[in-house]
Amino acid sequence: MGQTIAEKILSRHNLAQAPLKAGDFIGARIDGAMCHYQFMDIHRLAVEAGFEEGFPRVWDTGRVYLLVDHHQPALAQSYADENVLIRKEARRLGIEHFHDAEPGIAHQMMPDYGYVRPGELVVGNDSHTIAYGALNAGSTGITRADMLYVLLFGELWFQVPKSIRIVLEGRQPGYPIAKDIILYLAGRYGDDFAQNMALEFTGSLVPQLSMDSRMCLSTHGVEVAAKLAMFPFDEKTRAYVEARTDKPYEPVAADPDAAYAKEIVVNVDEMPFVVAKPHQFGNVGPVDEVKGVEVDQAQIGSCSNGRFEDIEIAARMLKGRKVAKGVRFIISPSSQQVYLQCLKAGLIESLVESGAHVVTPGCGVCQPKVGYLSDGEVCITATTRNFKGRKGSLKAEIYLGGPLTVTAAAVAGRIVNPKEVFDGL
Amino acid sequence: MGFDLNRAIRGRVWKFGDSVDTDSINPFYLYHTMEELKKHTLESFRPEFPKEVKPGDIIVAGRNFGCGSHRPGLVLREVGVAAIVVESASRLFLRNTIALPMPIFIAPGISQLVDDGETLELDYQAGVARNTATGAAVAIPKFPPMIEQIYACGGLPRLARQRYLAETRTGG
Numbered sequence: 001m002g003q004t005i006a007e008k009i010l011s012r013h014n015l016a017q018a019p020l021k022a023g024d025f026i027g028a029r030i031d032g033a034m035c036h037y038q039f040m041d042i043h044r045l046a047v048e049a050g051f052e053e054g055f056p057r058v059w060d061t062g063r064v065y066l067l068v069d070h071h072q073p074a075l076a077q078s079y080a081d082e083n084v085l086i087r088k089e090a091r092r093l094g095i096e097h098f099h100d101a102e103p104g105i106a107h108q109m110m111p112d113y114g115y116v117r118p119g120e121l122v123v124g125n126d127s128h129t130i131a132y133g134a135l136n137a138g139s140t141g142i143t144r145a146d147m148l149y150v151l152l153f154g155e156l157w158f159q160v161p162k163s164i165r166i167v168l169e170g171r172q173p174g175y176p177i178a179k180d181i182i183l184y185l186a187g188r189y190g191d192d193f194a195q196n197m198a199l200e201f202t203g204s205l206v207p208q209l210s211m212d213s214r215m216c217l218s219t220h221g222v223e224v225a226a227k228l229a230m231f232p233f234d235e236k237t238r239a240y241v242e243a244r245t246d247k248p249y250e251p252v253a254a255d256p257d258a259a260y261a262k263e264i265v266v267n268v269d270e271m272p273f274v275v276a277k278p279h280q281f282g283n284v285g286p287v288d289e290v291k292g293v294e295v296d297q298a299q300i301g302s303c304s305n306g307r308f309e310d311i312e313i314a315a316r317m318l319k320g321r322k323v324a325k326g327v328r329f330i331i332s333p334s335s336q337q338v339y340l341q342c343l344k345a346g347l348i349e350s351l352v353e354s355g356a357h358v359v360t361p362g363c364g365v366c367q368p369k370v371g372y373l374s375d376g377e378v379c380i381t382a383t384t385r386n387f388k389g390r391k392g393s394l395k396a397e398i399y400l401g402g403p404l405t406v407t408a409a410a411v412a413g414r415i416v417n418p419k420e421v422f423d424g425l
Numbered sequence: 426m427g428f429d430l431n432r433a434i435r436g437r438v439w440k441f442g443d444s445v446d447t448d449s450i451n452p453f454y455l456y457h458t459m460e461e462l463k464k465h466t467l468e469s470f471r472p473e474f475p476k477e478v479k480p481g482d483i484i485v486a487g488r489n490f491g492c493g494s495h496r497p498g499l500v501l502r503e504v505g506v507a508a509i510v511v512e513s514a515s516r517l518f519l520r521n522t523i524a525l526p527m528p529i530f531i532a533p534g535i536s537q538l539v540d541d542g543e544t545l546e547l548d549y550q551a552g553v554a555r556n557t558a559t560g561a562a563v564a565i566p567k568f569p570p571m572i573e574q575i576y577a578c579g580g581l582p583r584l585a586r587q588r589y590l591a592e593t594r595t596g597g
C-alpha cells in the first residue's frame with residue numbers, strides 16, 4: 001500500500017526510521033521551529049519545570065526562527081516590556097534567525113524569508129503554522145509545552161494523521177476564491193471535518209492557484225481542524241521557494257495507491273460567494289442569504305488574507321469608487337514585504353484615495369487590537385476567525401468573507417453579492 | 426503537579442455544545458492576568474460559568490472542544506475544573522491539556538449521557554464514564570503509553586526536564 005503525503009513526510013522524519021501509516025504514534029525529527037511573540041511564556045514554562053535560568057540551550061540555533069510578530073511596534077506597555085526580555089533571551093541562546101524590529105505576521109514572514117522549504121517538517125507555537133503546507137512542507141501548530149520540548153531536543157511526538165483528498169475542479173476566475181472555497185467546505189462538512197487529519201489538495205484548479213491562494217487555503221486548514229494542509233510541489237512552488245532560499249530541499253508527493261479516509265470534490269465553477277455568519281467558522285451560507293445587513297467595519301488582512309492578491313483585488317475594485325460613508329475599511333498587509341509589493345504596484349495609493357485605512361502589517365485587524373467593535377456593531381472581514389468577542393464586544397457581529405465580498409460590502413455599506421456592485425466579474 | 430490517571434474523579438457537570446473556542450476559554454485579548462481570566466472564562470457561552478464553577482466540577486462538551494488558537498486551558502484548571510470530557514477535542518487543545526497535565530477524555534456519546542448539573546464519575550482505569558444517577562455509562566478510551574507517560578511525569582515540561590537531566594548526566 002502506498003503512502004499519503006502526510007505518511008511520507010512523517011516517515012521521513014520518524015526517529016525510529018521505519019515507514020509509517022495513519023494512526024501510528026511516533027517521535028519525529030523537526031526541521032524548523034517557529035516561535036513568536038509569546039516566547040517568554042515558553043521560557044516561563046521551562047522555569048516552572050525546573051530550568052531555573054530558562055532554557056539551557058536550543059537544540060540547533062540555526063533551526064529556530066524567532067519572529068516577534070503580532071504587535072509590532074508594541075501596542076501596549078506589556079508587549080514593549082516582554083519584547084525586551086525576548087531580545088535578551090534570543091541573544092543568550094544564540095538564535096540566528098531573530099526578527100523583532102519588523103511588523104508583520106510570522107506565517108507570512110517565514111515564507112518571505114525562505115525559512116520554510118518543501119519536504120520539511122516545521123512546527124510553530126501558533127495554530128496557523130499549518131500555513132506552510134502551501135509550500136509542500138509538513139507544518140503544523142503545536143502548544144507551548146510542545147515547543148519547550150522541541151527547543152531542547154528538536155523532536156516531538158505525533159500521531160500520523162489519516163488524510164482527506166480535497167479535489168478542486170474548475171477555473172480560476174479573475175479574482176481570488178480561496179476564502180470562499182474553505183468557507184464552503186466548512187459550511188458543507190462542518191468546522192471539524194478534518195479533525196486530527198491531513199488535507200491534501202489536488203485537482204484541475206490547483207495548478208491555477210497562486211501561492212497566495214494556496215497559503216490562504218493551507219492557513220485555514222486549522223479552521224476545519226486539520227493537522228496538516230498540504231499542496232503538491234509544482235513549478236509555482238519551485239519559483240516561489242527558489243526566489244527566497246538557496247538551501248537544498250526535497251519535495252514530497254503522495255503515492256498513486258495511497259489510502260484516504262475520504263475524498264471531497266468541489267467544482268468551483270458552481271460555487272456561490274459565501275460568508276460565515278456570527279459566531280463560528282462553519283456557520284456558512286451563500287452571501288445572498290444575508291444581503292442587506294449593514295456594516296460598520298470591513299477588513300482585509302491576517303495570515304489568511306493579508307497577501308498581495310487580497311489587497312490587489314480590493315484596490316482594483318475600489319478604483320474610481322469610494323468606501324461608503326460611515327464604514328471603516330481597514331486593510332493590513334501581512335508583512336513588510338507584502339506591503340512593499342503593494343506600494344510598488346500602486347495599490348496603496350488608490351486604496352487611500354478611495355477612503356480605506358491602510359494600517360501596519362501585523363495581527364491587529366484579526367484581534368481586537370486594531371479596530372475594536374462596540375456593542376451592536378457589524379463587521380465583515382477577510383481574516384481568520386469570527387468567534388464572539390474576537391473584535392472586542394461580545395455583542396458585536398462578525399461575518400467572514402473573501403476579499404472581494406468584503407470590498408463589495410465596504411462600497412455598498414451593507415453585505416451584498418459582489419456581482420451586484422462590480423461589473424464583469 | 427502530577428496527575429494520577431488512575432484515580433477516579435467524581436464531579437458536577439457543566440455542559441457545553443459544539444466548537445467551544447479558545448478565545449472564549451482564554452480571552453486573553455481582553456483580560457491579561459490569570460485573576461481576570463478566571464472571572465471571564467467561557468462567559469461568551471455561559472455567562473454564569475465563571476461565577477458559579479466550583480473546584481471539582483467537570484466540563485462535558487460536544488464536538489471540537491477548544492477549537493481556534495493554540496492557547497492552553499490552564500485557566501480551567503485554575504478555576505478548579507477536575508476533568509474535561511468531550512465528544513471530540515480540537516487537536517491543539519487536546520495536546521495542551523495533556524501537556525499541562527489535566528485529565529481530558531474523548532468519550533463519544535458523553536453529551537447524551539449526562540445533563541447539566543448531574544454527577545459524572547470518571548474511571549480511567551476501568552475505562553468508563555458513568556452517570557451516577559442513571560447508572561448509564563460510555564467508554565473512555567485508553568491513551569497510548571507515550572501519553573500516559575506525560576501524565577505520570579506531571580506534564581510535558583517536566584518530562585522534558587527529566588530527559589534533559591538524564592542525557593546531560595550521562596554526557597549524552
Ligand code: SF4
Nearest residue numbers: 128302303363366384
Ligand atoms: S493574523 Fe490572526 S490568526 Fe493569524 S497569526 Fe495573527 S492573530 Fe493569529
